[in-house]
Amino acid sequence: MATSAKTIKPTKARSELGDILHHLVRDPLGLVGLIIVSIIILSAVFAPWIVPYDPIALNIPDRMQGPSLAHLAGTDQLGRDTFSRVIMGGRVALQVALPTIGGAIFFGLVLGMIAGYGPKWLDNIIVLLFDTVRSFPTVMFALAVVALVGPSLNTVIFVIMVTSIPTYGRVVRTLTQSLRNSEFIDAERSLGASVFRIMTVHILPNVLGPLAVLAAMDIPTVVGLEAGLSFLGMGVKPPTPSWGSLLNDGYNLIRNTPWLIIAGGIPLILTTLGFTFLGEALRDVVDPKLRGRGSK
Amino acid sequence: MSSLLEIENARVCFKVRSGLFSGAGIIDAVSGVSLKIEEGKTYGIVGESGSGKSTLARAVAGLHHASEGSIRYRGQELRNLPEREFRKLRREIVMMFQDPIGSLSPRLSIRSLITEPFRIQGMSDWDLDAEAKRLLKMVGLPEEFASRYPYQISGGQARRVGVARALALDPKLLIADEPTAGLDVSIQGEMLNLLARLQDELGLAIIIITHNLNVVRHITDHVGIMYLGKLVEEGPTEKVFATPQHPYTLALLAANPEPDPDARLMRIELLGEPPSLLNRPSGCEFHTRCPFVQSRCESDVPSWHSDTDHGSHRCHFPENWVGKQIV
Amino acid sequence: MAGVILDVRNLSVSYDTPRGPLKALRNISMQVPEKKIVGIVGESGCGKSTLILAIIQLMAPNANVTSGEVLFKDNDLLNHDLKQMQALLGVEISMVFQDPMQTHNPVLTVGRQMIDIQYRDKLSYSEKRQRAADMLALVGIPDAEARLNQYPFEFSGGMRQRIAIAMALMAKPSLLIADEPTTALDATLEVQIIKRLRELRDEIDCSILFISHHLGVIAELCDEVVVMYAGEVVEAGNVRDVFHAPSHPYTKALLECDPGHIKEKTRNLPTIPGEIPDLVELPEGCVFAERCSKIHDACSARPEFQVVTESHAAACHLNNGELVK
Numbered sequence: 001m002a003t004s005a006k007t008i009k010p011t012k013a014r015s016e017l018g019d020i021l022h023h024l025v026r027d028p029l030g031l032v033g034l035i036i037v038s039i040i041i042l043s044a045v046f047a048p049w050i051v052p053y054d055p056i057a058l059n060i061p062d063r064m065q066g067p068s069l070a071h072l073a074g075t076d077q078l079g080r081d082t083f084s085r086v087i088m089g090g091r092v093a094l095q096v097a098l099p100t101i102g103g104a105i106f107f108g109l110v111l112g113m114i115a116g117y118g119p120k121w122l123d124n125i126i127v128l129l130f131d132t133v134r135s136f137p138t139v140m141f142a143l144a145v146v147a148l149v150g151p152s153l154n155t156v157i158f159v160i161m162v163t164s165i166p167t168y169g170r171v172v173r174t175l176t177q178s179l180r181n182s183e184f185i186d187a188e189r190s191l192g193a194s195v196f197r198i199m200t201v202h203i204l205p206n207v208l209g210p211l212a213v214l215a216a217m218d219i220p221t222v223v224g225l226e227a228g229l230s231f232l233g234m235g236v237k238p239p240t241p242s243w244g245s246l247l248n249d250g251y252n253l254i255r256n257t258p259w260l261i262i263a264g265g266i267p268l269i270l271t272t273l274g275f276t277f278l279g280e281a282l283r284d285v286v287d288p289k290l291r292g293r294g295s296k
Numbered sequence: 297m298s299s300l301l302e303i304e305n306a307r308v309c310f311k312v313r314s315g316l317f318s319g320a321g322i323i324d325a326v327s328g329v330s331l332k333i334e335e336g337k338t339y340g341i342v343g344e345s346g347s348g349k350s351t352l353a354r355a356v357a358g359l360h361h362a363s364e365g366s367i368r369y370r371g372q373e374l375r376n377l378p379e380r381e382f383r384k385l386r387r388e389i390v391m392m393f394q395d396p397i398g399s400l401s402p403r404l405s406i407r408s409l410i411t412e413p414f415r416i417q418g419m420s421d422w423d424l425d426a427e428a429k430r431l432l433k434m435v436g437l438p439e440e441f442a443s444r445y446p447y448q449i450s451g452g453q454a455r456r457v458g459v460a461r462a463l464a465l466d467p468k469l470l471i472a473d474e475p476t477a478g479l480d481v482s483i484q485g486e487m488l489n490l491l492a493r494l495q496d497e498l499g500l501a502i503i504i505i506t507h508n509l510n511v512v513r514h515i516t517d518h519v520g521i522m523y524l525g526k527l528v529e530e531g532p533t534e535k536v537f538a539t540p541q542h543p544y545t546l547a548l549l550a551a552n553p554e555p556d557p558d559a560r561l562m563r564i565e566l567l568g569e570p571p572s573l574l575n576r577p578s579g580c581e582f583h584t585r586c587p588f589v590q591s592r593c594e595s596d597v598p599s600w601h602s603d604t605d606h607g608s609h610r611c612h613f614p615e616n617w618v619g620k621q622i623v
Numbered sequence: 624m625a626g627v628i629l630d631v632r633n634l635s636v637s638y639d640t641p642r643g644p645l646k647a648l649r650n651i652s653m654q655v656p657e658k659k660i661v662g663i664v665g666e667s668g669c670g671k672s673t674l675i676l677a678i679i680q681l682m683a684p685n686a687n688v689t690s691g692e693v694l695f696k697d698n699d700l701l702n703h704d705l706k707q708m709q710a711l712l713g714v715e716i717s718m719v720f721q722d723p724m725q726t727h728n729p730v731l732t733v734g735r736q737m738i739d740i741q742y743r744d745k746l747s748y749s750e751k752r753q754r755a756a757d758m759l760a761l762v763g764i765p766d767a768e769a770r771l772n773q774y775p776f777e778f779s780g781g782m783r784q785r786i787a788i789a790m791a792l793m794a795k796p797s798l799l800i801a802d803e804p805t806t807a808l809d810a811t812l813e814v815q816i817i818k819r820l821r822e823l824r825d826e827i828d829c830s831i832l833f834i835s836h837h838l839g840v841i842a843e844l845c846d847e848v849v850v851m852y853a854g855e856v857v858e859a860g861n862v863r864d865v866f867h868a869p870s871h872p873y874t875k876a877l878l879e880c881d882p883g884h885i886k887e888k889t890r891n892l893p894t895i896p897g898e899i900p901d902l903v904e905l906p907e908g909c910v911f912a913e914r915c916s917k918i919h920d921a922c923s924a925r926p927e928f929q930v931v932t933e934s935h936a937a938a939c940h941l942n943n944g945e946l947v948k
Contacts, residue, residue, distance in 0.1 A: 183394070184398060184402070187461075191386060191390070191416050192382070192416050344810070480666035480836065481877065482876065484882070485893055489894070511882055513888065514889055552839060554839065555838035557842045557843070558863070558867075565815055
């Protein structure tokens, strides 16, 4: 006796990614976020090819100019084209953000899942670790590391990654704890699934959704942190352009020209807005889908 | 001949942290249960919230740890068996869960879900696509369901997926936790008929956990009724239904009457609410709710009576109630 | 209409969905006479929840009433604005919902909630409190006065539902609507609560509209019954007539499937094969046709309500087994 294949919900042949994109596009803020983020990512990826000028080429005769057709954002104190430096700076920002967040996600996942699913004593240790790291002010920690190994891009990446791990770890831990008591986990246990299998096959995929949202919202924070550290001289060394160093230069030269500091600030604002809109839209898509599913 | 599954005085307890209203303590969710299940037969365990029936089922499936007593499968003691050893038995002892969609891992396709047992038991080299098709056919679902996800199917269909998954490796004992809960009356029969058919085809022993006594009437050979973690009546289904001995059995029967406005038999009403497991009543634990309570019930714990005409039960004053008008 | 407290006439409700309008209720007509208990029985997708929400005007934003009237004491509720509904709800029309765990505000004591809902009455605080205690005692909660100081989480599910009933009946409404009030409870508790509900009704003299999928309870409690299927009323009438001599094939099949009904042991339980039709793309003709064992050529046209007996009607082309012209 076969049951009919008809279900109450219509089943579309869309893939999961297609489904997410479909919903994102419908949300106006999500669409704006998606567009901004795409522009940022594309310009960062293709930066070396699309910059109108070499970002580190000196051109003293043309220094300190305001925006013009030749130089869309003007030039800085060494005659370098600000617009090109902004675009390159975006590349640097993503070069920092991606490994940082990638690393933080990786360690956050591992530690968070172990804490959430494992024995209580291990959970206590890991939470203590998280809380300890979180209690360090980022800048102090950065200063300490810089004192040890000197300022560089890698320093920034390391510092921000370590201080971000607890944030991701805690979220993963909470999600894991709530999933741990689900009926489907019991079902897998009753089939004899090992702890490792349960964590990787059954818990991990369900944690990635909210984690992706968190990461999207975190990118502007990381970029801002990088800008801040570079502004303080602890990050990228000149002449590599970063938004933070642009802000630093702009700050020093604000009486001569406001354009530098604007050029450093606007991309940061756009990045924050873009990723935040995208992240919030993603969260709306991911959550209600999960809730709406499985209910008749 | 030893039974497929023998449970003797099983006890499952949980620690309860002190809340605002109750103190800390240990509760006996299952408090000394003994029963036997034969190969190829169906056993119904019936009880309401707090009876311990689901806990008992999970203890047999290895999800809870039994603190005392013995649970023997084909003579092998399951209590305290290390997981490594238990895993081998998980091909034979399987469980179907109450929440049909919630018991399916949400990010896996139906194909992956029903072939999980193969992968877990190290049999990934089998033709899993073919197995998936075979299993879907066995439970009456169309082949194209294999590529769907749990959120794309209805509760009834998800239940069938649960059955398919449980039967993947040809088990000998299936534990079905509330297989008809939440199903409309008009399709409850489908699930029960499916289980009956599969039992006939595969020689499967089934334990059905439910709160609805009427559901077990038709497909079980034996039935056990639980209250507060203990069996209060037990025996061959026909006998228990024909001549129930324990008042709680009567109450359960009365609570699911036939839809006849003129039927006024056995309007048994239990008194009050079920007691908390932290505060077990003295004597016969059912005495606080029993409509026929007498003074002896409060002080003396009834022992287990067995006779061949009825089933076994624990009541001081059992009687053959059928035909008597009680209002 | 005399002696009828609630008169639903030709009510149709649709939901806006991405696939098109979902016709959840189609031409529903039913009445609740004064001082009677009317049961609505039906399975998933029959529309009973939508019907209730339409009556008390608490429908989802994407719901549209496409036709019909809901007359409460001869006033059309569909024409009422929010203020008028608020004046009625809790006073003349009260409701008890399905899930006792979510019915009460978890951060207020039960006493506080029961006193708050008496805000329209000009009584002193202690008088209101006494009334609350009396109602709790009436629904069978021991130590009522002391328990007023407790929070909902300190009560079991069965008790919370009794409290909900107490709150609903405190204002002595003319109509109590109970939406599957005992579905979430153990069956033995259900027996207690149903009995108490019947006693209370006799005291307060209200009408009750009782929704359930549990046929045994409907038979026990109700005077009249309305059977719904996929958004339509398929049979209605005196509960004795309908249950003893069901005319519509769905009602018959439903009764046959009820586990309490089947007396002989069988390995092949009856079911109604198939599923309810798609409410967005409805088939023509009788909505039950594709699952009906008595399907005829005539069933490709929608059946009208046929009178079976004076107090019993069904929407089927077959009346007492004979085709109606």
